[in-house]
Amino acid sequence: xxxDINFIGLIIASIMASAVPLILASCGELITERSxxxxxxxxxxxxxxxxxxxxxxxVTGSLIIAIFGAMLAGVLISxxxxxxxxxxITNHVATGLALTIFGIGISAMIGKNFVGIPGKEFPVxxxxxxxxxPLLGPILFGHSIVFYFAFALPxxxxxxxxxxxxxxxxxxxxxxxESASNQGINVRLVRYACILYGGAMSGLAGxxxxxxxxxxxxxxxxxxxxxxxxxxxxxxxxxxxxxxxGAMIFGGLTIIQFHMQAIGVRIPVQFLTALPYIVTIIVLxxxxxxxRKIRLSTPSSLGKSFYKDN
Amino acid sequence: xxxxxKISNVTKIYPGCVANDNVSLEFNSGKIYxxxxxxxxxxxxxxxxxxxxxxxxxxxxxxxxxxLKLNSPSDAKKNDIGMVFQHFNLxxxxxxxxxxxxxxxxxxxxxxxxxxTIMKKYNFSIDLDIPxxxxxxxxxxxxxxxxxxIRSPKVLIMDEPTSVLTEQETSELFLSLKKFxxxxxxxxxxxxKLKEVMQLCDEVAVMRRGKLVSVSEIKNENIExxxxxxxxxxxxxxKKKKAKTSSDQLIKITNLNFTSEDPFxxxxxxxxxxxxxxxxxxxxxxxxxxxxELFQVLSGEIISExxxxxxxxxYIGDLNPQERREYLMAFSPEDRLEQAAIPQMKIFxxxxxxxxxxxxxxxxGLINENKIKEHSKKIISDFNVNTENIELKSQFLSxxxxxxxxxxxELITSPDLLICFNPTWGLDVGAINYIHETLIKINQQNKSIxxxxxxxxxxxxxxxxxxVIHKGKLSxxxxxxxxxxxxxxxxxxxxx
Numbered sequence: 001x002x003x004d005i006n007f008i009g010l011i012i013a014s015i016m017a018s019a020v021p022l023i024l025a026s027c028g029e030l031i032t033e034r035s036x037x038x039x040x041x042x043x044x045x046x047x048x049x050x051x052x053x054x055x056x057x058x059v060t061g062s063l064i065i066a067i068f069g070a071m072l073a074g075v076l077i078s079x080x081x082x083x084x085x086x087x088x089i090t091n092h093v094a095t096g097l098a099l100t101i102f103g104i105g106i107s108a109m110i111g112k113n114f115v116g117i118p119g120k121e122f123p124v125x126x127x128x129x130x131x132x133x134p135l136l137g138p139i140l141f142g143h144s145i146v147f148y149f150a151f152a153l154p155x156x157x158x159x160x161x162x163x164x165x166x167x168x169x170x171x172x173x174x175x176x177x178e179s180a181s182n183q184g185i186n187v188r189l190v191r192y193a194c195i196l197y198g199g200a201m202s203g204l205a206g207x208x209x210x211x212x213x214x215x216x217x218x219x220x221x222x223x224x225x226x227x228x229x230x231x232x233x234x235x236x237x238x239x240x241x242x243x244x245x246g247a248m249i250f251g252g253l254t255i256i257q258f259h260m261q262a263i264g265v266r267i268p269v270q271f272l273t274a275l276p277y278i279v280t281i282i283v284l285x286x287x288x289x290x291x292r293k294i295r296l297s298t299p300s301s302l303g304k305s306f307y308k309d310n
Numbered sequence: 311x312x313x314x315x316k317i318s319n320v321t322k323i324y325p326g327c328v329a330n331d332n333v334s335l336e337f338n339s340g341k342i343y344x345x346x347x348x349x350x351x352x353x354x355x356x357x358x359x360x361x362x363x364x365x366x367x368x369x370x371x372x373x374x375x376x377x378l379k380l381n382s383p384s385d386a387k388k389n390d391i392g393m394v395f396q397h398f399n400l401x402x403x404x405x406x407x408x409x410x411x412x413x414x415x416x417x418x419x420x421x422x423x424x425x426x427t428i429m430k431k432y433n434f435s436i437d438l439d440i441p442x443x444x445x446x447x448x449x450x451x452x453x454x455x456x457x458x459x460i461r462s463p464k465v466l467i468m469d470e471p472t473s474v475l476t477e478q479e480t481s482e483l484f485l486s487l488k489k490f491x492x493x494x495x496x497x498x499x500x501x502x503k504l505k506e507v508m509q510l511c512d513e514v515a516v517m518r519r520g521k522l523v524s525v526s527e528i529k530n531e532n533i534e535x536x537x538x539x540x541x542x543x544x545x546x547x548x549k550k551k552k553a554k555t556s557s558d559q560l561i562k563i564t565n566l567n568f569t570s571e572d573p574f575x576x577x578x579x580x581x582x583x584x585x586x587x588x589x590x591x592x593x594x595x596x597x598x599x600x601x602x603e604l605f606q607v608l609s610g611e612i613i614s615e616x617x618x619x620x621x622x623x624x625y626i627g628d629l630n631p632q633e634r635r636e637y638l639m640a641f642s643p644e645d646r647l648e649q650a651a652i653p654q655m656k657i658f659x660x661x662x663x664x665x666x667x668x669x670x671x672x673x674x675g676l677i678n679e680n681k682i683k684e685h686s687k688k689i690i691s692d693f694n695v696n697t698e699n700i701e702l703k704s705q706f707l708s709x710x711x712x713x714x715x716x717x718x719x720e721l722i723t724s725p726d727l728l729i730c731f732n733p734t735w736g737l738d739v740g741a742i743n744y745i746h747e748t749l750i751k752i753n754q755q756n757k758s759i760x761x762x763x764x765x766x767x768x769x770x771x772x773x774x775x776x777x778v779i780h781k782g783k784l785s786x787x788x789x790x791x792x793x794x795x796x797x798x799x800x801x802x803x804x805x806x
Contacts, residue, residue, distance in 0.1 A: 165412075172401045172412055179399035182363060183413050184384025296403045296441055 028201025043226025044103025049206025074203020119215025
């Protein structure tokens with residue numbers, strides 16, 4: 001059997017494509033959590049993004065409106081979360097879970113009219129270069145703009161947190177909101193902004209699924225990716241680069257187990273389906289096991305409400 | 311350039327309490343001012359108003375004749391008022407450098423130079439690139455001070471700065487503060503420690519129950535006069551009468567060792583001592599030399615060999631604290647809110663905690679609330695705890711009241727031996743006096759005390775015998791009359 005080297009390239013590209021929504025949602029949630037807010041509503045925000053993107057694309061016909069509309073939908077639904085947890089000081093965990101349940105329900109309701117409608121083709125960049133370099137060609141070229149953005153995002157996020165003043169402020173708020181407040185930082189404003197940003201990224205991740213990855217609307221089509229994104233943030237110990245690694249392992253195993261199922265490898269299907277979840281978490285735990293580093297990168301105030309005393 | 315800071319008729323009212331009642335004060339640069347008062351006197355509220363954390367209900371603040379509107383901490387910073395809080399406002403997981411630059415708009419490189427210059431000038435040496443959580447309390451305070459100095463403040467406010475410092479660090483701090491003052495920074499020093507006021511300051515303002523009671527120059531005051539102003543009544547100076555020498559041995563520690571797996575703990579090496587009935591054994595030392603481990607070994611939080619502790623002719627080294635209590639030992643740990651009491655639980659619930667076995671408190675596993683409450687009320691009145699409400703959560707008691715409650719809880723079973731660790735740490739003069747009186751009374755009733763403390767004055771006042779702990783080893787045991795604070799100081803430093 002001759003294995004076409006470009007075929008391997010295509011498999012790697014498909015692994016990367018399946019990692020895109022995880023990277024987007026995780027990097028968004030990472031910023032939210034770094035400011036000390038635990039938003040368990042990622043799955044809900046993703047599915048809202050998915051239906052909003054698909055619906056807007058079908059109704060308006062404009063991909064740009066659809067993409068930005070999906071992000072805006074993510075922002076809007078996360079505003080509910082921000083208002084509840086930051087202004088009304090509700091519990092982060094309960095509010096986040098409610099957000100997910102709400103998102104899944106409302107997307108199914110809106111989505112009724114969009115089931116079975118075919119999606120549109122999303123334009124890809126550098127299509128022509130695909131065959132110029134063996135192996136690397138299919139990996140590097142011929143993808144959507146969202147794909148390229150997703151793979152740049154962990155590096156942007158890392159740079160933002162380490163090198164910019166705003167990033168420093170986000171980390172400071174997550175470490176000690178009391179101290180930050182006494183330093184004159186508006187803790188609530190910073191946390192609102194981080195929650196809304198997380199919402200936008202989850203919305204984009206959802207839109208990628210319904211508009212680019214599998215261009216159609218299926219009820220509950222995020223299929224737990226929001227939860228995986230959340231797990232990636234924690235097991236990567238809030239490190240964007242490790243999120244990238246984790247998302248690639250998860251995406252890779254998902255694709256590979258599909259192929260294994262297709263060629264009829266004699267391993268129980270349930271085990272194959274569970275494999276990506278297990279392996280990703282094991283790998284991330286192993287590469288992040290330095291307890292000192294965990295202590296340093298865990299936002300100390302994560303999930304705790306901040307009351308300003310006056 | 312001269313700085314003049316004026317507080318004019320400031321009032322701040324909380325529900326049920328006037329924290330600042332029409333306070334007016336004036337400060338000029340070149341001097342170090344003390345703001346003295348007991349816990350709850352309103353001095354922290356006043357400085358929080360000056361630093362923009364709290365907005366006053368009435369009153370004005372003027373800096374060099376300009377009326378300041380301080381609505382947030384950043385307003386205070388903009389107006390060159392720097393503040394070092396008692397509880398540090400640092401970000402533990404960020405590096406020292408990141409902590410220093412967070413509120414500045416300057417470029418990182420120029421800031422680094424500026425910070426280096428400041429550190430050189432005042433002889434601070436701190437690694438800028440390690441996370442703050444690796445620093446000692448003294449170093450953290452220096453980071454806070456540098457953070458203020460970066461902005462070249464006109465006013466520097468220090469809120470109870472020595473409560474977390476060792477004596478060495480305290481004298482370093484005082485040197486720095488004097489230097490700042492010579493350079494024209496107006497220093498306001500908040501404290502309840504009279505000695506420090508006498509040592510460091512030029513003028514002193516005393517507050518009591520939200521009111522300003524006096525402003526005077528230090529040279530016209532002494533410790534007694536300040537103490538009386540602060541407490542509002544004449545304090546008796548407590549002196550301990552020499553105890554009758556008893557040879558009736560109560561507790562004997564023989565070859566006690568403790569080796570810890572935690573690198574942050576101190577190993578105890580070959581501890582030997584004994585305490586007779588009616589005696590107080592003081593154990594001095596700089597904090598972190600094994601005191602907390604020694605307390606835990608004595609209280610049974612750490613179990614040791616059965617024969618290493620002999621109490622009342624029983625070997626109890628392998629018993630846990632609850633079992634040791636049955637042999638009439640009692641304990642008052644250092645950390646009142648974490649070790650001695652549970653902050654979120656009510657007063658009477660905390661009272662029940664050291665007495666699980668008492669048939670009075672529990673019937674067949676059910677809580678007998680009435681009995682416990684009755685008992686709690688007795689403690690509150692017997693030990694002068696300043697609250698009526700036994701349903702109050704313990705975290706809302708002041709340090710002094712909580713300590714009285716804990717000592718009361720321990721003593722009401724009339725134990726033969728009380729082991730206490732820094733019983734007056736962070737308390738005001740009134741509460742300290744009360745605790746000291748109580749401890750003296752225990753000795754007079756022919757009961758014994760082991761007093762582990764970092765406060766040398768306290769030890770000299772209360773102990774009959776004194777030993778010093780250094781790096782987990784005890785010095786020989788000395789009679790208290792033969793010991794001076796200088797001699798203790800030398801032993802605490804590790805010399806012989």
